[in-house]
Amino acid sequence: MRLISAQLANYKLHNDLRVEFHPDVTVISGPNEAGKSTLVEAIHRGLFLRSKTTGSKLKEMKSRFSPGNPEVSVEFVVGEKGLCRVKKIFAGQRGTTTVNFEGRTFHGDEAERKLAEILGEEPVQARGGKQAVRRWSHLWVWQGRSSEDVALELETAQKNELLIRRVQELGGASVVQSELDARVAAYFKSRVQEIFTNTGKPRATSPLARLQRELSEALDALEKKKAICNQISRARQDYILATRAMETLSEKMEQGKRELQRVLKELDELDALEQKRKELKGVAQERKEWLSRLVALNEEIVSLERSEKELGRKFVPLDLDLERLGRELSELRKSRDEFLVRMDAVREELSKERRRLGIIQSCERLLELEDRLAKLKARQQKLSELESQLELVRRQMAQLPKVSSGQMERIRKAKEELARAEAALDAMATGVEVIEAPEREAFLDGRPLSPGKEYTVTQRSQLTVGDSVVLAIIPGGGHALSTCQDWVGKSRAKLQTLLDEVGVSSVREALEAFSQLEELKGKEQGLLQRIEDIGGKGLDDEMGKTEDGISAARAEISRLESMLDSKISPPENQAQAKELIDGLSGQIELLEKKEGELRAKVEDCQALERAKSSQREQIVERRHELEHRRVELEARLKAKLEEAGDEQMRLRSIEKATKELSEVEAELKELDEAIARLQPELLRHDKQWLTSALEQQERELEGLKKRKIAAETLLRQTGSSDSEAELKMEASKVELLQRRLAQEQVRAEAFRMVHDLFQQKHQELAARFSEPLSKRISLYLASMFGPGVQAQAVIESNTFKGVQVRRPQMGDIFFSFSELSQGTREQVAAAVRLAIAEILATGHEGCLPVVFDDAFTNSDSSRVMYIQRMLNLASRRGLQIILLTSKPSDYSFVNGATVRLEPNPLASEVK
Amino acid sequence: MRFIHTADWHIGKPFAWIEDEEKRFLCRSARLDTIKEIGRLAREEDASLIIVAGDVFDSNTPKNSTVSRLCYAIGQLGLPVIVIPGNHDIGGPGSIWQQPFFQRESKNLAPNLTVVLEPGPVVLDDCVILACPCVQGAHFTDPVEWLSGKEVFKDLPKHLPRVVLAHGSVQDFQASNLERQEGSSQFHSVDLGFVPYSQVDYIALGDWHGTKQIDDKAWYSGTHEPDRFPRGQDYRSGNVLVVDVSRDKSPSVEAAPVNCLRWHRLEHVFSSSLDLKYLIQRIEELTKGDVAKDLLRLELSGSLGIDAARRLEELVEGWKAKFLSLEIINNIDLAPDEDEVASLTNRPDPLISEVASHLLELIENPSPSQDRRVAQQALKELYLACHRLSDR
Structure with a gap:
């Protein structure tokens, strides 16, 4: 079927449009709003929509510029059957359809039926607007649907079954699968799904998984049984080992005990020997001590005897010394006594001379004291005279008022002050003088004033003259006068008081008394000085002392004279006394010197005597000491001799003790040898290690016993189960399960194998089946994408499901349609549509139109050249291409004609 | 004495x-x-x-x-x-x-x-x-x-x-x-x-x-x-x-x-599925019809077809009940016979025949990565599954 022309009237924006189509490619161009899509819609409706269509479809077809009903005429040829003219006037229920074909004309429903038949479709039913739109959607690329999946479009157009039939006719292959194929495949699929999960693992509910679980449980159980059997087996081994070890150990212990017995016996022997040695050593020691005591005693006696002799020799020089010292001492005493006699005589003389001197000296003193007493008596006379004078002066002074110089001074000052007060009063006083007035006429303060006489007024006074005149005289003005008068009064009173104190009546009197007193005081002072000069009161004492001295001197003289056998004539005066004293003093000095010499000699003798005496005492002491030692020595010697006897006896004893000692020592030596033979150190060590080894073995034995008991306990059977049999049972169970599992695995794998093969074979068959379609799609794609591109039409369950594309530059992978880019998708979709159209064209006398309305908007301009190549190829392979575009320049190389639509000026105006 | x-x-x-x-x-x-x-x-x-x-x-x-x-x-x-x-x-x-x-x-x-x-x-x-x-x-x-x-x-x-x-x-x-x-x-x-x-x-x-x-x-x-x-x-x-x-x-x-029980060791080599009958005969001779008196170690080798192997399994189940012990050393090579191979490979089910051919190839030329026994088992399972599922 090939479109020839289309004519539209009153159809939307087309008032009247006729388009003729090129048999190969017709490019219908025009700007937007030129009505390109409206044109192809009108052709489609002309072919498929019933003319009696009403409602919105009708409404939208109507032109808004012309009142007539929409009319669409389409002319096409169907191969050799010739031209077919279709004319439809869409006017609702009054719509008409006319079809001219093969020399016949059809109208109305008949025409609709005929048209559908020619186009290879079922007639569209009444109100089949939607149905009509779906027609040929695999050939008709409506605007905006260029990249839709062609499989869906094919489904929409309900051409799937037809396509599959045509493909099968072309390929010669039978249908993909029979009904039984499907049932068997489904059976294996469901079995595999029962057995395996999607990831290929056994499903938990499958026998395979159950067997695996059972096997794993059985293996666990087997391990447990093995463990039990091993435990018994180990216990058995342990029992045997423990028993054997116990036997060996017991044997060893017996041996050890025997050895220990031996050692203990020898140790007892050793103890006895050592005890005996200890005793013998005691005896030997005693004997040794006895012998050495005897020897020592003997030596001591010999030594004592020697000492005694030596001591005796030490007395001789001492006795000689004593004798000599006795002689020397008696001589010394004799000469000392002589000196003493002589010294006594000198001392007698000296004493006498000293008494004489004392008498003379006392006499001299007596003389002197008597002289002083006389002088003192004279001074006493003078003193009494002065004292009587002083008494007189004092009497005179007592008669005078006692004015002290201070009092006198105060009186004088009071007098001066009074004078000053009186002078001030006088200065203030007013004089009043009556020059001429009868007497008794003028009175001052009552006192009559005498003329010519001046009166002084020192105070406020009343001057009365006559009977009528009274004048007030106020001296000084104000209060000054009274103040001054007051001052005078006070001063006077003070002076008077002072005078009264002294007891005088006037200042003069006071002054007189004061000067007399001063004079008398001077006299008194002079007298007192003279008394003092003479000695005053101390004179009496001095006299007393002097008198006492005289009597003392006299007593001394008489005392001394009484001691002298001869009388001495006292000196007459002091000079004579002095002379006598000097003579006597010389005599005494001589005698004292003589006495000193004699005393020195006596003292020398005494010192020598003391030295000799001390020497003698030392020797005597020493001798005493020696004597004492000798007594001691003799006592000791005596005692020893009593103890040890005489020399012969002593030597016999020593000999006997020596013999006894050597006997016991020999015995000891034998004993030591016996002990050494027993090897005491080793023996004790043996005991120690044998004991500890036995203890250790005892412990070991205990451990072994425990081990044996433990093993025995384990080996005691309850008899309720046979562990060895159970082990065999479990092992068999494992074996059985393993066998079953292997079988089940084979079975499961077999199911999987069949299932996989079904899928694989199904795919292979499908591929073989769809090959004619795939080949054609590839052909068209190759014209665009170059050689190597490969398309695979997917046909499943007798349905075209879509296409997969493989391009060498995109790797060796098939991409499904949905995975492609939008641009590629519309190009691939176009190729698929062309391939399908080519296959379906056989039912339409080898040709079908394919309409592309703005179908390559997503393809970039570089591809457009190849798209033209594909479209040219399609036309060469018998298809008619109608392409609507707003860019006709893109398709300047297509093999066909270009029709340009201009926009309806009315339409644009309306807009 | x-x-x-x-x-x-x-x-x-x-x-x-x-x-x-x-x-x-x-x-x-x-x-x-x-x-x-x-x-x-x-x-x-x-x-x-x-x-x-x-x-x-x-x-x-x-x-x-x-x-x-x-x-x-x-x-x-x-x-x-x-x-x-x-x-x-x-x-x-x-x-x-x-x-x-x-x-x-x-x-x-x-x-x-x-x-x-x-x-x-x-x-x-x-x-x-x-x-x-x-x-x-x-x-x-x-x-x-x-x-x-x-x-x-x-x-x-x-x-x-x-x-x-x-x-x-x-x-x-x-x-x-x-x-x-x-x-x-x-x-x-x-x-x-x-x-x-x-x-x-x-x-x-x-x-x-x-x-x-x-x-x-x-x-x-x-x-x-x-x-x-x-x-x-x-x-x-x-x-x-x-x-x-x-x-x-x-x-x-x-x-x-003086013994009470009989212990036997029996070796049997299968050369064809018909040998199964011979084995049954040999075993019957051993037991003499007794039950729970014999223990048998049966060592099997040779090759058997899948169906014959399945029959043998059924037999073994029965023998196991009668013997005190039946220990089988199974070294039988599972070798599907021609009919079995044909029934797997020459069938209108492309996948099954492909898979079966592949498994047969594996059994014939085992690779180190794929166990021959697994392949045999797989073939057997496939065979049994086909039979079971095609009956529906």
């Missing part, structure tokens, strides 16, 4: 590999029942003694009920029974022989039983038993070693026949003794070189489960009741030996069957 020589009773053997508990019980019970049979034979043969050369118990930890049943069975024999421990019920600490329960039960139920736990001579009225028990922790590593002692025979009665009673594998015989390992934790060997042959008159051995003569004097009695499938033609078990001995004379030994 005549006695019965038996060994390897393996009382309490669990037969763990038999799935069915009831069948396991029957197998265990048969071993006790056969003791009764021995008693009958002993009476018949007028034997004065039964000697058991080890492994009376299968394990050293039998259940009390097992112990009681055994003691009862021995007690019922009515003549002296002398037993030594073998390697399965080895003597020594913790062994069954030392458990108070056993000692009590044997005293009460089997006063005729003597268990010899120490190597040494047991002097009886009419013979001397030279017992060589297996004892753990014994001084000798070889149970018969004590017989090489100088003084061993000095004080033995000169006129009484001497019978060595021992358990273990004889040196020469060890290499071919492949079956004895089963369940045995210890390997006991017996070196007959230790035995001064001139001093003994008979050597009663246990351990090897088949009846076997080693030399003039040494015999394995084998187990009284078979407990494994025969491997070779000369393997005979289920016997006891009736032995006549006199001092310094060669013994006279005669094997007597």
Whole structure:
């Protein structure tokens, strides 16, 4: 079927449009709003929509510029059957359809039926607007649907079954699968799904998984049984080992005990020997001590005897010394006594001379004291005279008022002050003088004033003259006068008081008394000085002392004279006394010197005597000491001799003790040898290690016993189960399960194998089946994408499901349609549509139109050249291409004609 | 003097590999029942003694009920029974022989039983038993070693026949003794070189489960009741030996069957699906119509078609009920016959035939990554699924 022309009237924006189509490619161009899509819609409706269509479809077809009903005429040829003219006037229920074909004309429903038949479709039913739109959607690329999946479009157009039939006719292959194929495949699929999960693992509910679980449980159980059997087996081994070890150990212990017995016996022997040695050593020691005591005693006696002799020799020089010292001492005493006699005589003389001197000296003193007493008596006379004078002066002074110089001074000052007060009063006083007035006429303060006489007024006074005149005289003005008068009064009173104190009546009197007193005081002072000069009161004492001295001197003289056998004539005066004293003093000095010499000699003798005496005492002491030692020595010697006897006896004893000692020592030596033979150190060590080894073995034995008991306990059977049999049972169970599992695995794998093969074979068959379609799609794609591109039409369950594309530059992978880019998708979709159209064209006398309305908007301009190549190829392979575009320049190389639509000026105006 | 020589009773053997508990019980019970049979034979043969050369118990930890049943069975024999421990019920600490329960039960139920736990001579009225028990922790590593002692025979009665009673594998015989390992934790060997042959008159051995003569004097009695499938033609078990001995004379030994159960090993090679009928016939010959009396190890090889294999499976289900145990070693190669191949590949179902062809190719030329058995199983499953699902 090939479109020839289309004519539209009153159809939307087309008032009247006729388009003729090129048999190969017709490019219908025009700007937007030129009505390109409206044109192809009108052709489609002309072919498929019933003319009696009403409602919105009708409404939208109507032109808004012309009142007539929409009319669409389409002319096409169907191969050799010739031209077919279709004319439809869409006017609702009054719509008409006319079809001219093969020399016949059809109208109305008949025409609709005929048209559908020619186009290879079922007639569209009444109100089949939607149905009509779906027609040929695999050939008709409506605007905006260029990249839709062609499989869906094919489904929409309900051409799937037809396509599959045509493909099968072309390929010669039978249908993909029979009904039984499907049932068997489904059976294996469901079995595999029962057995395996999607990831290929056994499903938990499958026998395979159950067997695996059972096997794993059985293996666990087997391990447990093995463990039990091993435990018994180990216990058995342990029992045997423990028993054997116990036997060996017991044997060893017996041996050890025997050895220990031996050692203990020898140790007892050793103890006895050592005890005996200890005793013998005691005896030997005693004997040794006895012998050495005897020897020592003997030596001591010999030594004592020697000492005694030596001591005796030490007395001789001492006795000689004593004798000599006795002689020397008696001589010394004799000469000392002589000196003493002589010294006594000198001392007698000296004493006498000293008494004489004392008498003379006392006499001299007596003389002197008597002289002083006389002088003192004279001074006493003078003193009494002065004292009587002083008494007189004092009497005179007592008669005078006692004015002290201070009092006198105060009186004088009071007098001066009074004078000053009186002078001030006088200065203030007013004089009043009556020059001429009868007497008794003028009175001052009552006192009559005498003329010519001046009166002084020192105070406020009343001057009365006559009977009528009274004048007030106020001296000084104000209060000054009274103040001054007051001052005078006070001063006077003070002076008077002072005078009264002294007891005088006037200042003069006071002054007189004061000067007399001063004079008398001077006299008194002079007298007192003279008394003092003479000695005053101390004179009496001095006299007393002097008198006492005289009597003392006299007593001394008489005392001394009484001691002298001869009388001495006292000196007459002091000079004579002095002379006598000097003579006597010389005599005494001589005698004292003589006495000193004699005393020195006596003292020398005494010192020598003391030295000799001390020497003698030392020797005597020493001798005493020696004597004492000798007594001691003799006592000791005596005692020893009593103890040890005489020399012969002593030597016999020593000999006997020596013999006894050597006997016991020999015995000891034998004993030591016996002990050494027993090897005491080793023996004790043996005991120690044998004991500890036995203890250790005892412990070991205990451990072994425990081990044996433990093993025995384990080996005691309850008899309720046979562990060895159970082990065999479990092992068999494992074996059985393993066998079953292997079988089940084979079975499961077999199911999987069949299932996989079904899928694989199904795919292979499908591929073989769809090959004619795939080949054609590839052909068209190759014209665009170059050689190597490969398309695979997917046909499943007798349905075209879509296409997969493989391009060498995109790797060796098939991409499904949905995975492609939008641009590629519309190009691939176009190729698929062309391939399908080519296959379906056989039912339409080898040709079908394919309409592309703005179908390559997503393809970039570089591809457009190849798209033209594909479209040219399609036309060469018998298809008619109608392409609507707003860019006709893109398709300047297509093999066909270009029709340009201009926009309806009315339409644009309306807009 | 005549006695019965038996060994390897393996009382309490669990037969763990038999799935069915009831069948396991029957197998265990048969071993006790056969003791009764021995008693009958002993009476018949007028034997004065039964000697058991080890492994009376299968394990050293039998259940009390097992112990009681055994003691009862021995007690019922009515003549002296002398037993030594073998390697399965080895003597020594913790062994069954030392458990108070056993000692009590044997005293009460089997006063005729003597268990010899120490190597040494047991002097009886009419013979001397030279017992060589297996004892753990014994001084000798070889149970018969004590017989090489100088003084061993000095004080033995000169006129009484001497019978060595021992358990273990004889040196020469060890290499071919492949079956004895089963369940045995210890390997006991017996070196007959230790035995001064001139001093003994008979050597009663246990351990090897088949009846076997080693030399003039040494015999394995084998187990009284078979407990494994025969491997070779000369393997005979289920016997006891009736032995006549006199001092310094060669013994006279005669094997007597006493077994209750039959153990078979059957190999069958399929060359075509028709062979199935032949197999059925062979099996019927074995069982002689009996139920629960036979144990069979069936080793299948060759190739079978899918339908034939399925039929075989159905048959096996039936046989399993009748046999006490049916162990199948299935080495059958699943090979669909021409019709089966055609029914899979020449069919109007393109996928099924494609998959089937692919699987056939895999079976024919297996790849390392894909298991041939899996492919065979897969083909079988496909075949069965097609048949089942195409019927609808």
